[in-house]
Amino acid sequence: xxxxxxxxxxxxxxxxxxxxxxxxxxxxxxxxxxxxxxxxxxxxxxxxxxxxxxxxxxxxxxxxxxxxxxxxxxxxxxxxxxxxxxxxxxxxxxxxxxxxxxxxxxxxxxxxxxxxxxxxxxxxxxxxxxxxxxxxxxxxxxxxxxxxxxxxxxxxxxxxxxxxxxxxxxxxxxxxxxxxxxxxxxxxxxxxxxxxxxxxxxxxxxxxxxxxxxxxxxxxxxxxxxxxxxxxxxxxxxxxxxxxxxxxxxxxxxxxxxxxxxxxxxxxxxxxxxxxxxxxxxxxxxxxxxxxxxxxxxxxxxxxxxxxxxxxxxxxxxxxxxxxxxxxxxxxxxxxxxxxxxxxxxxxxxxxxxxxxxxxxxxxxxxxxxxxxxx
Amino acid sequence: xxxxxxxxxxxxxxxxxxxxxxxxxxxxxxxxxxxxxxxxxxxxxxxxxxxxxxxxxxxxxxxxxxxxxxxxxxxxxxxxxxxxxxxxxxxxxxxxxxxxxxxxxxxxxxxxxxxxxxxxxxxxxxxxxxxxxxxxxxxxxxxxxxxxxxxxxxxxxxxxxxxxxxxxxxxxxxxxxxxxxxxxxxxxxxxxxxxxxxxxxxxxxxxxxxx
Numbered sequence: 001x002x003x004x005x006x007x008x009x010x011x012x013x014x015x016x017x018x019x020x021x022x023x024x025x026x027x028x029x030x031x032x033x034x035x036x037x038x039x040x041x042x043x044x045x046x047x048x049x050x051x052x053x054x055x056x057x058x059x060x061x062x063x064x065x066x067x068x069x070x071x072x073x074x075x076x077x078x079x080x081x082x083x084x085x086x087x088x089x090x091x092x093x094x095x096x097x098x099x100x101x102x103x104x105x106x107x108x109x110x111x112x113x114x115x116x117x118x119x120x121x122x123x124x125x126x127x128x129x130x131x132x133x134x135x136x137x138x139x140x141x142x143x144x145x146x147x148x149x150x151x152x153x154x155x156x157x158x159x160x161x162x163x164x165x166x167x168x169x170x171x172x173x174x175x176x177x178x179x180x181x182x183x184x185x186x187x188x189x190x191x192x193x194x195x196x197x198x199x200x201x202x203x204x205x206x207x208x209x210x211x212x213x214x215x216x217x218x219x220x221x222x223x224x225x226x227x228x229x230x231x232x233x234x235x236x237x238x239x240x241x242x243x244x245x246x247x248x249x250x251x252x253x254x255x256x257x258x259x260x261x262x263x264x265x266x267x268x269x270x271x272x273x274x275x276x277x278x279x280x281x282x283x284x285x286x287x288x289x290x291x292x293x294x295x296x297x298x299x300x301x302x303x304x305x306x307x308x309x310x311x312x313x314x315x316x317x318x319x320x321x322x323x324x325x326x327x328x329x330x331x332x333x334x335x336x337x338x339x340x341x342x343x344x345x346x347x348x349x350x351x352x353x354x355x356x357x358x359x360x361x362x363x364x365x366x367x368x369x370x371x372x373x374x375x
Numbered sequence: 376x377x378x379x380x381x382x383x384x385x386x387x388x389x390x391x392x393x394x395x396x397x398x399x400x401x402x403x404x405x406x407x408x409x410x411x412x413x414x415x416x417x418x419x420x421x422x423x424x425x426x427x428x429x430x431x432x433x434x435x436x437x438x439x440x441x442x443x444x445x446x447x448x449x450x451x452x453x454x455x456x457x458x459x460x461x462x463x464x465x466x467x468x469x470x471x472x473x474x475x476x477x478x479x480x481x482x483x484x485x486x487x488x489x490x491x492x493x494x495x496x497x498x499x500x501x502x503x504x505x506x507x508x509x510x511x512x513x514x515x516x517x518x519x520x521x522x523x524x525x526x527x528x529x530x531x532x533x534x535x536x537x538x539x540x541x542x543x544x545x546x547x548x549x550x551x552x553x554x555x556x557x558x559x560x561x562x563x564x565x566x567x568x569x570x571x572x573x574x575x576x577x578x579x580x581x582x583x584x585x586x
Contacts, residue, residue: 097475097500109475111500116475117523119499182478186435187442190389232434232479233554234572239433272554276430296557321525357526 002162003068004222011223011265011288011313013344018375021367022315022349023067024291025053029115029356031061039360040064065360066367069163071267071290071315071349074225075154076168077146077210079203080175081105081138085124104178105134115356120181128195135179139202141209151217158220166225167214167263169254170207173238173247174228174270176200182237189242197246204250211254215261223265224258226251226286231272233297240276248284255285267315271352273297275304282308291316293351301346302339313345320350323358323366330366334373341374348374378406382415382447387423389439391446398447408454412491416444416451420489424574427486434482437573441485448488462493464584466517467509469497471530479553479573480521486577487519492584494519503530503537510538510547517580520566522553532564548583552576 001009001017009016031045040061047057053072062070084103091099097111105124125135154165171178176199177185189196211224230237238247258266267288268281278289292299292314301314318337322329337348348370354363376384378401385393394416401411423440426432466487470480477499484494495513497505506518518538522528531551538544548567551560561569568583570576 095500109499111475114473114475114500115526116473116500119470119475119477182434183438183481186438189435190439235430235433237434239435242435295554324525355524355526 004162004164007164007222007347008265010347011345013310019341019370020347021066021068021370021374022347023062023065023070024316024350024353025058025070025072026061026354026358027115027356030354030358033356034360037360065364066371071347072166072225072269073163074166074168075150076170077214079145079170079207079210081135081179082142082145083138085134106178106181108181120183123180123184125180125184128192131195131199135199136202139206141206141213143213145210146213148217151214151219154219155217158218161220164222165219166223166267167211167219167221167258169211169224169226169258169266170203171227171229172204172207172250173200173243174230175203177230177237200246200250204247204253207250208254208257212257215257221261221263223267223288224254224263225267225269225290227269229269229271231270231274231277233273233295235273235275236277240280243277244280244283248280251281251284251286258285265313267313273299275299278304278312279308282312287311288313288315290314291349291351294319294321295351299351300340301343305343305345310345315347316349316351317346318348318350318366320352320354320358323350323354323363326362327365327369330362330369333366334369338373378404379411379414379418382411383419383422386416386419386440386443386447389436389443391439391443394443395446395450398450402450402454408451408458409460412448412451412455412460416447417489417491420444420486424486424489424577428572428574434478437482437485441489444485444489463491464517464580465493465495465513465515466519466580467495467497467506467513467515468519468521469501469506470499470521470523471527471534472500472502473530474522474524474527475499476523477521479523480519482573483519483521483552483570483576486573487580490577490581492577492580503533506534507537507541507543511541511543515547516584517548517550519576519580520549520551522551522556525555528553528555528560531566535565550576550579550583 003020006016006020028049031048034040035042035045044057044060054070085105087103088101089098097109099109101107107122108118108120110118265288266286267290268286269290271293304312322333340346382397427437468484470477487494510518520531550568551566552570558569568579570579
């Protein structure tokens with residue numbers, strides 16, 4: 001079996017020869033540290049920072065560690081602001097931090113010396129006028145959102161591919177959060193519900209049109225993939241009832257399109273405690289949770305399977321925090337994963353990108369121990 | 376429904392303009408500012424806090440309720456000062472050195488203000504000495520520390536140590552929270568309390584200040 005066949009087998013509850021050893025990439029700083037320690041080449045650290053998941057540098061690092069492939073092996077069209085805003089510095093603070101307008105029009109505080117998610121300060125989407133003038137034209141479908149050459153080439157090699165390839169559909173709500181920020185998005189829902197709904201529908205429709213245009217090339221995708229990142233440690237950043245009413249119909253519509261093209265595995269990347277959104281996703285055709293961030297809330301595929309049955313699949317759920325510990329922590333984690341793998345329909349994978357506190361040797365040992373445990 | 380209940384109801388719905396108008400009406404009717412605050416605004420926020428803790432409402436509802444509270448509170452502020460009404464406690468809050476992500480910190484601040492606290496927001500990426508100097512200078516009973524990342528949470532221990540070094544450790548409670556935090560970590564670094572969510576943080580702060 002090749003990895004593509006293995007993924008299909010596991011996620012469709014069919015027999016497989018061994019469990020694929022899946023990665024979810026790294027923080028760039030992790031690879032910089034490992035390169036400085038002599039574990040990997042400096043050019044691979046730089047190459048990953050530049051080219052990202054599944055590019056040649058990532059593949060070389062995965063080979064050194066022992067991973068088979070990166071789950072984020074996805075391609076898609078552009079369902080984002082096109083063109084993006086020009087990133088600009090609005091203010092430089094005495095402590096070196098900067099207030100910037102980023103590519104999504106969000107005003108945020110960054111500090112180049114700090115590895116952190118930025119602090120949101122405001123948004124350029126200040127109301128209907130800004131929406132219609134600055135955003136709506138950037139969120140309208142046009143054929144150049146899809147790189148025809150790429151998809152023609154992928155369609156031609158579909159039958160020979162050994163690794164799974166996902167269709168990146170984009171994000172139906174996380175993308176809006178990225179444009180507005182959590183606070184402004186919450187206020188908008190109350191202050192201008194019509195505009196709030198219009199933004200959701202615009203982005204949902206754009207994701208549909210882009211996916212439709214990509215699928216027309218006939219690439220044999222193995223799965224579809226969304227990202228959302230709309231949960232924190234205690235639950236969702238959106239009321240699940242609102243999510244079900246306004247966002248789920250777009251998932252369902254895109255889901256039907258995917259099924260028409262033979263794609264029956266659809267994963268969503270959402271960190272944090274996603275429990276309350278899982279049923280909404282499942283109802284609307286998203287059947288594979290990723291990366292199942294274990295966190296302090298102990299996320300696991302097991303309780304979801306109990307609630308929702310075999311329709312619920314998972315990729316992830318391996319607690320990356322053990323990479324900062326030692327081999328015995330890895331062994332304990334592998335033992336914890338064994339009964340989850342036995343459930344079927346589940347592929348373990350680090351529950352987020354490997355952070356800079358991870359030790360190269362411990363991470364490589366995880367790959368070694370994983371192979372011993374799961375073939 | 377009496378006027379205070381109306382204020383509370385509108386606050387829970389996130390109707391900021393409604394809250395502002397009703398608070399103004401209560402002021403015009405010469406209701407005592409402390410009563411408007413306690414029985415209208417804080418009563419509404421208290422219900423929001425409980426519902427948030429129980430997953431009956433979510434972050435957006437908390438944010439719009441807090442905004443409504445702030446609209447009403449702004450009208451009351453000079454009157455409360457004039458009447459000599461003191462906050463139920465004083466705290467300073469911030470994300471620790473190296474951490475810029477502040478949604479959790481902002482939620483805790485809102486919840487604490489919803490319990491009647493005066494909260495000094497030190498912002499993000501705050502140095503240990505800034506927490507300690509502020510707590511000492513402003514007579515804060517509580518220092519609240521937030522961290523999103525496993526790579527930054529160790530900065531919380533630096534604040535505990537800085538408070539010890541400055542000789543204020545016995546005068547101030549140190550509370551910690553954030554995605555990677557646990558009660559065990561809190562105990563390990565010698566902080567006083569870990570709060571699993573924003574509403575619990577506010578409850579804990581009240582507990583500290585009423586002890």
